[in-house]
Amino acid sequence: MSGTTVERTRVTLHNAVVRFAGDSGDGMQLTGDRFTAESALAGNDLATLPDYPAEIRAPAGTLAGVSSFQLHFSDQDVHTPGDQPDVLVAMNPAALKKHLKDLKPGGTLIVNSDAFTDRNLQKAGYEGNPLEGDVLTDLQVHEVPLTSLTLRALEEPIASGGIGKKDAERSKNMFALGLVSWMFSRSIDATEAWLRAKFGARQALADANVAALKAGWYYGETTEAFVFTYEVPAARLAPGRYRNITGNQAIAYGLVAASVRAGLPLFYGSYPITPASDILHELAKLKHFGVATFQAEDEIAAIGSTIGAAFGGALAVTASSGPGIALKTEAMGLAMMTELPVVIIDVQRGGPSTGLPTKTEQSDLFQAVLGRNGEAPIPVIAASSPGDAFDAALEAARIALTYRTPVVLLSDGYLANSAEPWRLPDVDDLPDLADAFTFATEPNGPDGTFLPYLRDPETLARPWALPGTPGLQHRIGGLEKEPDTGSISYDGDNHHAMTVLRHERLARIGRALPPLEVDDPSGSADVLVVGWGSTEGPLRAACTELRERGRAVARVHLRHLAPLHPDLDDLVRRYRVVVCPENNMGQLSMLLRARTLVDVQPYNRVSGQPFSSAELVAAIESFAGSTA
Amino acid sequence: MTEATSGLTKKDFTSDREVRWCPGCGDYAILSTVQSLLAEVGARPETTVFVSGIGCSSRFPYYMDTYGFHSIHGRAPAVATGLAIARPDLDVWVITGDGDGLSIGGNHLVHALRRNVNLKVLLFNNEIYGLTKGQYSPTSPIGSVHKSTPMGSIDRPLNPVSLALGAEATFVARSIDADRAHLSEVLTAAYAHRGAAFVEIYQNCVVFNDDAFIAVTGKEERVVNQIRLRHGEPIVFGPGGERAVVAQGDGSLAIVPTGEAGDRVIVHDAHLPEPTTAFALSRLAPSPTGPTPIGVFRSVAAPVYDDLLREQVETARARTPADLGALLASGNVWDVTD
Numbered sequence: 001m002s003g004t005t006v007e008r009t010r011v012t013l014h015n016a017v018v019r020f021a022g023d024s025g026d027g028m029q030l031t032g033d034r035f036t037a038e039s040a041l042a043g044n045d046l047a048t049l050p051d052y053p054a055e056i057r058a059p060a061g062t063l064a065g066v067s068s069f070q071l072h073f074s075d076q077d078v079h080t081p082g083d084q085p086d087v088l089v090a091m092n093p094a095a096l097k098k099h100l101k102d103l104k105p106g107g108t109l110i111v112n113s114d115a116f117t118d119r120n121l122q123k124a125g126y127e128g129n130p131l132e133g134d135v136l137t138d139l140q141v142h143e144v145p146l147t148s149l150t151l152r153a154l155e156e157p158i159a160s161g162g163i164g165k166k167d168a169e170r171s172k173n174m175f176a177l178g179l180v181s182w183m184f185s186r187s188i189d190a191t192e193a194w195l196r197a198k199f200g201a202r203q204a205l206a207d208a209n210v211a212a213l214k215a216g217w218y219y220g221e222t223t224e225a226f227v228f229t230y231e232v233p234a235a236r237l238a239p240g241r242y243r244n245i246t247g248n249q250a251i252a253y254g255l256v257a258a259s260v261r262a263g264l265p266l267f268y269g270s271y272p273i274t275p276a277s278d279i280l281h282e283l284a285k286l287k288h289f290g291v292a293t294f295q296a297e298d299e300i301a302a303i304g305s306t307i308g309a310a311f312g313g314a315l316a317v318t319a320s321s322g323p324g325i326a327l328k329t330e331a332m333g334l335a336m337m338t339e340l341p342v343v344i345i346d347v348q349r350g351g352p353s354t355g356l357p358t359k360t361e362q363s364d365l366f367q368a369v370l371g372r373n374g375e376a377p378i379p380v381i382a383a384s385s386p387g388d389a390f391d392a393a394l395e396a397a398r399i400a401l402t403y404r405t406p407v408v409l410l411s412d413g414y415l416a417n418s419a420e421p422w423r424l425p426d427v428d429d430l431p432d433l434a435d436a437f438t439f440a441t442e443p444n445g446p447d448g449t450f451l452p453y454l455r456d457p458e459t460l461a462r463p464w465a466l467p468g469t470p471g472l473q474h475r476i477g478g479l480e481k482e483p484d485t486g487s488i489s490y491d492g493d494n495h496h497a498m499t500v501l502r503h504e505r506l507a508r509i510g511r512a513l514p515p516l517e518v519d520d521p522s523g524s525a526d527v528l529v530v531g532w533g534s535t536e537g538p539l540r541a542a543c544t545e546l547r548e549r550g551r552a553v554a555r556v557h558l559r560h561l562a563p564l565h566p567d568l569d570d571l572v573r574r575y576r577v578v579v580c581p582e583n584n585m586g587q588l589s590m591l592l593r594a595r596t597l598v599d600v601q602p603y604n605r606v607s608g609q610p611f612s613s614a615e616l617v618a619a620i621e622s623f624a625g626s627t628a
Numbered sequence: 629m630t631e632a633t634s635g636l637t638k639k640d641f642t643s644d645r646e647v648r649w650c651p652g653c654g655d656y657a658i659l660s661t662v663q664s665l666l667a668e669v670g671a672r673p674e675t676t677v678f679v680s681g682i683g684c685s686s687r688f689p690y691y692m693d694t695y696g697f698h699s700i701h702g703r704a705p706a707v708a709t710g711l712a713i714a715r716p717d718l719d720v721w722v723i724t725g726d727g728d729g730l731s732i733g734g735n736h737l738v739h740a741l742r743r744n745v746n747l748k749v750l751l752f753n754n755e756i757y758g759l760t761k762g763q764y765s766p767t768s769p770i771g772s773v774h775k776s777t778p779m780g781s782i783d784r785p786l787n788p789v790s791l792a793l794g795a796e797a798t799f800v801a802r803s804i805d806a807d808r809a810h811l812s813e814v815l816t817a818a819y820a821h822r823g824a825a826f827v828e829i830y831q832n833c834v835v836f837n838d839d840a841f842i843a844v845t846g847k848e849e850r851v852v853n854q855i856r857l858r859h860g861e862p863i864v865f866g867p868g869g870e871r872a873v874v875a876q877g878d879g880s881l882a883i884v885p886t887g888e889a890g891d892r893v894i895v896h897d898a899h900l901p902e903p904t905t906a907f908a909l910s911r912l913a914p915s916p917t918g919p920t921p922i923g924v925f926r927s928v929a930a931p932v933y934d935d936l937l938r939e940q941v942e943t944a945r946a947r948t949p950a951d952l953g954a955l956l957a958s959g960n961v962w963d964v965t966d
Contacts, residue, residue: 037960190960234964243961253956260952267714286955287944292713292937296706297739304699304706304736305713308679311697312714334700424961427953467695467711467718470674475643475689477698487645488690 010185010229015074017082018180020173021099022091022112023060024053024067027173032069033419034177034194038186040244040421043234044073047537049081049610050417054274054357061115061123066098075233079537079544081418083612087183089176091115091146093124100135108140110179112172114147142225150175153215154208162204171212178216185231188213238423245422247386247415248275251319251345252282254393256289259315261394262401262433267309267316269294269302274357275416276319276347299327303344307331310340311476313439313466315397319345321413322364323354326371332406333372336502338476339453339462341400341407341437343393348412350608359608360413362533363584368408369562369591375499377506379403380562382410384536387422389415394431395559401436403509404461410561412583414610415534440465440472445484450474453486459512460505462486510563516571520554521547527624528575530600532558532588535581535611542616553620561588564595572598579603579623581616638664640673643693649684654805654831655752659691661811662750666694668812669819676719679708681728684759685752685831688723702733705740705749712746713934719819722749726767727757730786734766741797743933744823750815751788751828752805756837769915774836789910789925792826793903799825800906801924804845805832810856810922817924823932830916844920855912857923862893863909865919873912881908883919898927 058065072082090096199206259266296302310316350356383392440463586602676694680686682701689696818825913920
């Protein structure tokens with residue numbers, strides 16, 4: 001870009017938080033995604049927080065229809081999407097009303113002044129025009145007529161009929177992106193290429209969006225309103241090749257990696273549900289890896305088909321969110337009883353019932369660990385960041401294949417949709433899952449008989465004998481079984497013994513794990529923070545800040561929720577205070593208390609948003625008390 | 629195929645488990661017919677899988693020396709669909725009943741049929757919940773008095789064949805437990821069908837609903853009431869063929885004396901692309917209390933879901949190499965150096 005006309009000061013920042021907010025039809029998610037991609041290419045570490053309404057198109061201009069996307073980017077490690085935005089882009093009054101309270105004091109506010117009409121103000125519940133009063137006086141406010149500037153930039157194609165006025169207006173999000181990209185000294189080349197690829201043959205639309213993008217950039221450059229531009233230098237990430245990845249994408253890739261590394265075809269049966277559907281969309285594009293995706297008629301058929309595919313020898317996976325997992329419950333018990341390797345992914349959302357479909361929560365832990373009829377011990381693991389979801393998917397597959405058991409993998413709405421830079425693993429370094437299992441080929445019992453429930457003495461796994469194997473014909477089902485033969489047994493003592501055995505099989509998964517890693521740089525902490533799942537980023541950031549303030553805190557983040565790691569018993573007893581923050585009402589706290597009899601302190605919030613690190617710093621301090 | 633060519637006999641399909649249905653249950657006859665039939669058609673025990681749900685009929689897999697999966701209530705078509713997708717080399721049979729397949733599992737049955745998954749679905753209809761000791765089922769006629777309907781059922785029953793045809797199942801048939809020859813013929817045709825084959829089998833529950841199908845199974849009644857469907861033949865029935873099925877102006881079918889029917893007699897065509905006439909045939913007897921068609925209502929060739937799914941996978945494989953490293957590095961990537 002050239003032609004600078006105004007004298008400007010470029011300020012170098014360590015980090016910045018930008019939030020785009022607008023109507024759900026304004027394309028804020030896409031705008032945020034593109035700014036994320038630009039920041040990643042600039043070498044920043046980053047974390048994102050998309051937030052959108054459950055309704056696909058809530059009434060335009062209302063508070064209910066506001067969609068937002070927040071990005072935190074930095075020249076250092078980023079663990080959270082940021083607490084307070086430095087820059088807020090509000091595309092209409094409703095977006096301003098909803099998000100203004102979060103903007104940092106003295107922060108930068110860019111509003112689309114064209115949208116501040118009486119009607120829109122009324123829809124947002126404003127009595128007067130906030131741009132005219134003194135509400136915004138301590139902010140750096142930029143009133144930009146985004147809509148009319150975009151239309152003016154596209155005057156020519158509109159006049160020539162190359163593009164409709166409505167489509168032209170719709171590209172105002174690209175104007176906003178151009179302007180913010182200029183503010184943060186970001187190149188828009190990648191976005192231009194992306195737009196051209198996205199619109200493909202629809203040349204006029206591509207041209208219009210690119211023109212709007214550039215107009216936004218030039219507007220920043222030429223108008224005198226913006227006297228500062230900012231630069232956030234590249235972060236010092238570990239050397240390697242990086243890409244941005246969301247949790248749902250990472251799970252899909254992790255499952256494909258597990259399939260490749262196990263040498264088994266991937267079968268994925270699922271029913272559409274927010275926020276898990278993107279995993280289905282990703283996998284449906286990956287058929288060239290031998291992936292069979294089956295969109296079932298309901299959640300029960302999704303897991304039913306998955307169990308059938310596992311019986312047939314596939315790496316079989318189903319996914320849903322809380323309400324769908326509730327429907328799968330009986331079938332999860334069947335998978336446990338028939339001892340087939342099945343991965344069940346729960347991308348948790350606000351519950352119960354339909355709850356908050358597009359918001360994040362960690363409240364399905366009990367459902368995953370305990371939510372079945374009878375004694376049905378099933379291993380449960382959790383992903384802790386978008387990139388970590390890749391490793392978590394591989395770990396779920398490893399446990400399922402090694403122990404011939406269903407495994408629950410917990411993700412959540414925040415991990416599913418938010419992105420972070422992810423260092424690409426070397427494919428050859430990924431776990432070799434082909435070692436985890438063998439298919440039975442020969443009779444294993446006396447006189448050439450086959451015993452489908454004769455167990456591996458170490459893992460207690462039963463043989464995986466596929467239909468099609470001569471001589472190994474056998475029948476399985478949900479009824480209680482005798483040892484070895486797997487024949488139906490209604491004997492009470494046998495049922496007790498089999499139940500104990502299934503618990504033992506779960507316990508052995510825990511005993512075979514590597515030692516639990518505790519993050520305690522000083523080694524002198526008397527406070528332990530225990531977390532699981534997507535709270536990892538905020539907890540890590542909070543503990544780092546506490547340490548910088550001179551308080552030693554230890555932190556442990558659990559991958560395995562069932563069984564709990566055997567090291568936990570001793571670990572939690574070593575600290576004066578144990579704090580367990582969760583986005584639920586204290587589910588892991590209760591499991592830890594029950595297991596260890598230690599008075600674990602819960603800190604809980606279920607507002608649909610991840611914790612901020614500032615909130616966790618305050619919470620941990622209040623539990624820790626004044627004696628460091 | 630015959631026993632001589634397959635080299636296998638009924639015994640090769642019979643497991644060592646003691647059969648535990650009530651004495652006199654119609655399930656025994658079906659089991660015996662299926663065990664013999666598999667040997668006759670040249671099936672292999674190791675590539676045959678029986679998947680069932682819950683109910684008396686769903687014990688069936690335990691008695692077959694094949695692979696078997698006794699799943700949960702109503703879900704057998706779902707489990708079987710996953711297996712059929714994963715394994716094109718298997719013969720997958722679903723054993724279900726009127727409660728399992730039409731009530732708790734009605735959704736799965738409809739979708740397996742309309743998708744045309746390569747499954748053979750045998751629905752044992754006894755118009756009763758037997759395993760739970762005698763409640764009325766979705767096929768029990770209005771007014772039937774059972775444990776949960778002391779004043780008579782007020783539910784309108786489903787006709788399983790009508791339902792299957794409504795779902796546009798590509799093979800739909802009906803037979804009778806104790807009629808070994810007819811059942812064998814129908815199941816042989818079902819076995820040969822590529823795609824979803826649905827067979828309703830009238831199955832007598834001696835304990836809770838004895839003689840529910842007497843109108844079509846009784847020694848004297850069956851001669852009068854069985855309408856035996858044979859592809860390419862006029863639909864006439866009765867001891868001397870004295871009754872015939874004719875079309876009416878409103879699209880339905882009616883039974884008239886053959887003498888009055890003339891050339892209006894319907895010639896059965898199981899291969900009609902539209903299921904409309906087959907459906908009208910099924911409506912001749914909403915419940916089997918009078919003249920009732922048995923045999924193959926519909927048998928048409930159509931694309932099979934699991935074949936199409938595997939074809940897409942193969943097309944994708946041929947088009948794009950499965951390079952995991954390339955997948956992970958797709959999209960915008962950047963390098964960070966020391």
